[in-house]
Each structure stands twice: as C-alpha cells, then as structure tokens.
Amino acid sequence: MRAVGNDVVDLRADGAWGKSRDKRFVCRVLTASEQNRLAKSQNPDACLWAMWAAKEAAYKAVSRIFPDISAWPGRYETVFDHPGLPRQFAGTVNTPEGSVCVRLHWDENRVHCVGLIGSSELWQDLTADVFEPEDGAHPAIESSAKKISAAARTAAAAAIGLHTGLPHGLVKIERTRVSQRSAPPVVKIQGIHTETPVSLSHHGRFAAFAFLAPLQAQSAAMCS
Amino acid sequence: MDKQQIFNDVVGIIKDYVKDESKLANVSMETSILDDLKVNSARLVDIIIQFEDTFDIEIDDDDADNIRSIGDAVNYIAGRVGADQGAE
Incomplete structure (x- = not known):
C-alpha cells in the first residue's frame, strides 16, 4: 500500500500568527509531550504549525487506508528526529492506525509537511511542491481560497502529466464526497481512474501538492 | 433554549470563520462546516472552543471529532443543554 498526504x-x-500563545487551542490539538516541546521552542509558532502540518499530512495519508479514522489532532x-x-527535518506521526513517516521544511513564511505510508524507497518516487499562485508561478489564477485550491489541483495535474509524458489536459484530479466529508482526491488519466497517490493543500497565500509516481505498468498502459 | 435558537447561535459563531459570505446564504442542518463553508480544520478547533464558551459545556475529543455539519453541532449541543425541538 502506498499513500501520501501533505499540508501547508x-x-x-490570519489565525496562524501568534497562535502558539492560545493555550486552549494548544491544549486541544497537542499531546502533553508536544506541549512540552512547544514550551521549549525558540520559534513557537513555527513549532506549533510544524506539529499541526505533520498531523494533517499523516491524517490525509492514513485516511486513504482507513477512511473512518479520527481526524482529531489530539x-x-x-x-521528530531533531x-x-x-529548516528541514524528518519524523514520525503516531496515528490511531499506525505510524506515518513525515518530512518537513519551513521558513519564516510557511511550513510544509509530506507524510508517506509505504517503504522508505518511496521517497524517491515523491514529487512535491509549494508555491504562491500570485507570485508568477500561476499568474492566471487569482488569490481567493477557491482559486488557490484550484491552483494546487491544476499544478499537481500538470506535474503528473510532465512525469508521465502525457499532454496537458489528459490528467485530471477530481474529488468526490462521502457522507459529509470530501473524499481524497483521485487522479484520472484520459478519464480513467488511477491509483496514483496524490495530496493537495492550500492555506493563506500558498498552494501545495504531493504525489507518488504512477506505477510503471499503469503508466505504460495509460500512455499506449 | 430551543433548537432553532441553537441553530442561529451556531451559525452566528461559524460565520466569523467563513471567508466567502455567499456560502452562508443557504446554510442548513446538512451544511458541512469544512467542505461547504470551507472552514479550515484549525479554525474548526476554534469553533469547538467557542461552542464550549457560548453554551457552557465541555466537548470531549471524541464528540468534537464527530461534529462535521451544522446539524451535528446543533443536535449535539441540543442534547447537552436539553433543548426543545425545532430547526429539524
């Protein structure tokens, strides 16, 4: 089983800057040991949101396998390994259904985390990116949340197309909905549902995606 | 307190976290807080905390995890505060 999740x-x-001082929020989303780590951190906001992003990325990955798993961050x-x-580090997130390996990087503007389920070699198959749709990477897309979300989807589809050698437009990423929850996004190539693990995220100014390379046999069949 | 009042209070709390006000135009018991109103998951935690303060209740993690729609919140809060019917 291969699964990927990412969170930016x-x-x-608004709502992120200074949040590490919100004690009630911190107590609801962090475990006791995580609260201890936060208390010692010299970058408490980045530390809080690094832990949050890791939990979200892990949830997105593990919920592919266990769709009814709890989403509650606590x-x-x-x-974390450090x-x-x-600025870059790795770690593990212990979920109610097993552990997820994560890799994070952050700067003064954003935290991004990717979580992976599968063998450690899978990291070689990972493609991930974070971008600001307003900064010229996707100049046609305005900055509303909906359009930033669309930017993540469009950029991921383009990257998968590039990876598989398919012309732009043949790769689509779609979401369905199951009992009041958005189901994880699925990759369709030429209209055919694939098992390519993909994850989308957006927050504030940033859009992000991560995917694992399509399985070779499947990719070859799609291209033929 | 009846369910209609709880519904109004719940929507009043949530609307502060909804960036696109047009999404509130047809809000109902079936409206998903995350998917329809596009509230992000961190702000949902803030909303749960505000429910606790507004309705003077404690919401444990298991119950909080099950609040996904407006109706989930209204029905849960109504059960906790012993509300009369309404807003079905």
Whole structure:
C-alpha cells in the first residue's frame, strides 16, 4: 500500500500568527509531550504549525487506508528526529492506525509537511511542491481560497502529466464526497481512474501538492 | 433554549470563520462546516472552543471529532443543554 498526504500552513495568515500563545487551542490539538516541546521552542509558532502540518499530512495519508479514522489532532502524536526546529527535518506521526513517516521544511513564511505510508524507497518516487499562485508561478489564477485550491489541483495535474509524458489536459484530479466529508482526491488519466497517490493543500497565500509516481505498468498502459 | 435558537447561535459563531459570505446564504442542518463553508480544520478547533464558551459545556475529543455539519453541532449541543425541538 502506498499513500501520501501533505499540508501547508501560511505562518502569516490570519489565525496562524501568534497562535502558539492560545493555550486552549494548544491544549486541544497537542499531546502533553508536544506541549512540552512547544514550551521549549525558540520559534513557537513555527513549532506549533510544524506539529499541526505533520498531523494533517499523516491524517490525509492514513485516511486513504482507513477512511473512518479520527481526524482529531489530539489523537495524533508527532515524534521528530531533531530536538530543535531545523529548516528541514524528518519524523514520525503516531496515528490511531499506525505510524506515518513525515518530512518537513519551513521558513519564516510557511511550513510544509509530506507524510508517506509505504517503504522508505518511496521517497524517491515523491514529487512535491509549494508555491504562491500570485507570485508568477500561476499568474492566471487569482488569490481567493477557491482559486488557490484550484491552483494546487491544476499544478499537481500538470506535474503528473510532465512525469508521465502525457499532454496537458489528459490528467485530471477530481474529488468526490462521502457522507459529509470530501473524499481524497483521485487522479484520472484520459478519464480513467488511477491509483496514483496524490495530496493537495492550500492555506493563506500558498498552494501545495504531493504525489507518488504512477506505477510503471499503469503508466505504460495509460500512455499506449 | 430551543433548537432553532441553537441553530442561529451556531451559525452566528461559524460565520466569523467563513471567508466567502455567499456560502452562508443557504446554510442548513446538512451544511458541512469544512467542505461547504470551507472552514479550515484549525479554525474548526476554534469553533469547538467557542461552542464550549457560548453554551457552557465541555466537548470531549471524541464528540468534537464527530461534529462535521451544522446539524451535528446543533443536535449535539441540543442534547447537552436539553433543548426543545425545532430547526429539524
């Protein structure tokens, strides 16, 4: 089984900046050991949102396999490989249904995390990106949340197309809805549902995506 | 307090977190807070905390995890505060 999840947090967005001082929020979303890590952090907002993004990325990955799994962040515990908060680091998120490996990077503007279920070699098959649709990467797309969400979907489809060698427009990413929840996005190539694991995220100014390379046999069949 | 009043209070709390006000035009018990109103999951935690303050209740993590629609919130809160019927 291969599954991927990703999450981006705009550290400057309304509701994100200074949130580490919101004790009730912190107590609802972090475990005791995570609260301890936050208390020691020199970058508390980045630390809070790094843990949050890791939990969200892990949830997105594990909910592919266990669709009814709890989404409540307090049920997920992050274990990072580094005691501080270097700009790039790795770790694990312990979920109610097993652990998910994560990799994070952050700067003064945003935190981005990708979570992966599968063998460690899968990281070689991962493509992920974070971008600001307003900054010229996707100049035709305006900045409303809906359009930023569309930007993530469009950029992911374009990247998958590039990876598989398919012309632009043959790859689509679609979402369905199951009992008041959005189902995870699915990749369709030439209208055919594929098992390509893909994850989309957007927050504030940023859109992000992550996907694992389509399985070779499937990709070859699609291209023939 | 009846369910209609709880519904109004719940919508009043949530609307502060909805960026696109047009999404509130046809809000109903079936409206999904995350998917229809596009409230992000971190703000949903803030909303749960506001429910606790407004209705003077504690919402544990299991119950909070099950609140996905306006109706989920209204029915849960009504059950906790012993509300009369309405807003069905």
